[in-house]
Amino acid sequence: EVQLVESGGGSVQPGGSLRLSCAASGFTFDGYTMAWVRQAPGKGLEWVSRISSDKSYTYYADSVQGRFTITTNNAQNTLYLQMNSLKPEDTAMYYCAADFSIATMTADFWGQGTQVTVSS
Numbered sequence: 001e002v003q004l005v006e007s008g009g010g011s012v013q014p015g016g017s018l019r020l021s022c023a024a025s026g027f028t029f030d031g032y033t034m035a036w037v038r039q040a041p042g043k044g045l046e047w048v049s050r051i052s053s054d055k056s057y058t059y060y061a062d063s064v065q066g067r068f069t070i071t072t073n074n075a076q077n078t079l080y081l082q083m084n085s086l087k088p089e090d091t092a093m094y095y096c097a098a099d100f101s102i103a104t105m106t107a108d109f110w111g112q113g114t115q116v117t118v119s120s
Contacts, residue, residue, distance in 0.1 A: 009116045011119065021080055022079040037100065037107075039113075040093075087118060090116060
């Protein structure tokens with residue numbers, strides 16, 4: 001059974017940091033492009049960051065460039081998103097996705113999401 005389980009969300013003040021984790025199981029982690037996607041209340045899905053299937057290349061949305069870092073621990077089939085200098089506009093449900101397409105905003109597999117709230 002394929003599973004993506006996110007954790008690490010929470011409430012933080014502006015300027016703070018959080019580290020999200022996504023534990024993957026049931027598929028070959030190495031062979032998939034992995035991504036973080038978020039959805040703010042009342043808005044559509046927004047691609048945040050992705051890492052190539054060979055885990056060599058990383059990409060970021062302009063809104064998070066320089067503040068967020070995507071990494072993996074391939075031995076543990078885990079995806080991470082280090083989020084620094086958080087802003088209120090980063091408030092959203094964050095989803096982990098496998099084989100994510102920016103063009104279609106679809107993925108083979110999705111996690112259940114972890115809530116991030118940035119507020120003073």
